[in-house]
Amino acid sequence: MALIDYLKTRISNERRSETQKWKSRRQFNAEIDPELANTVRTLAKMFKVPQYCVVEHALQMAFFYILKAIQDEEKSRLIAKHLTDAHLLGFLGENEESIIRIGEDTEGNVNWMLLDQAKNVVAHYKRLRQALNMAKRTGDTQYFDKCRRELDIAVLTFADWIFEHRLHDPESPNT
Numbered sequence: 001m002a003l004i005d006y007l008k009t010r011i012s013n014e015r016r017s018e019t020q021k022w023k024s025r026r027q028f029n030a031e032i033d034p035e036l037a038n039t040v041r042t043l044a045k046m047f048k049v050p051q052y053c054v055v056e057h058a059l060q061m062a063f064f065y066i067l068k069a070i071q072d073e074e075k076s077r078l079i080a081k082h083l084t085d086a087h088l089l090g091f092l093g094e095n096e097e098s099i100i101r102i103g104e105d106t107e108g109n110v111n112w113m114l115l116d117q118a119k120n121v122v123a124h125y126k127r128l129r130q131a132l133n134m135a136k137r138t139g140d141t142q143y144f145d146k147c148r149r150e151l152d153i154a155v156l157t158f159a160d161w162i163f164e165h166r167l168h169d170p171e172s173p174n175t
Contacts, residue, residue, distance in 0.1 A: 040055055040058075066079065074113065074161075075113075078113070113161075114161075114162075117158045117161050117162075118158065120154050121154045121155055121158050124147070124151040124154040124155075127147050127150070127151075128144070128147040128148055128150075130147075131143045131144040131146075131147040131148075132144055
């Protein structure tokens with residue numbers, strides 16, 4: 001009887017390796033957001049496929065857009081910032097849909113990048129105002145000067161980004 005069970009198992013394993021690549025599949029045991037896990041289950045039921053098929057397809061799609069996006073240095077920086085802030089530290093931003101769509105070449109994507117650049121300038125401006133109040137209280141202007149230089153850099157970077165992405169008036173004589 002043990003011989004028959006052994007042969008059944010062996011034949012079953014051979015058939016499975018012919019029809020599936022299960023031996024070469026790698027499992028990543030990592031904690032994920034419960035909403036994502038529920039979405040995987042729902043889609044697997046909807047399409048009547050195993051959950052790993054849905055996960056594999058989602059990863060393929062995500063990697064396609066990520067690899068497309070990281071060819072641009074700025075988008076690569078934004079993805080790295082998002083991975084650190086949202087996924088490592090758990091600080092969800094206001095524009096989660098926009099970071100998901102970063103690999104698309106859409107006008108909305110440029111608008112989101114414009115908003116990100118503007119937020120950077122606003123953050124530096126807020127820091128400068130705090131430094132001004134601190135300088136008024138203490139009389140020390142070193143930190144204020146440092147914040148002013150950082151704001152100048154942020155503003156120039158923002159203006160350069162606008163010029164690079166042709167968001168300026170093309171009919172203006174100074175272009």
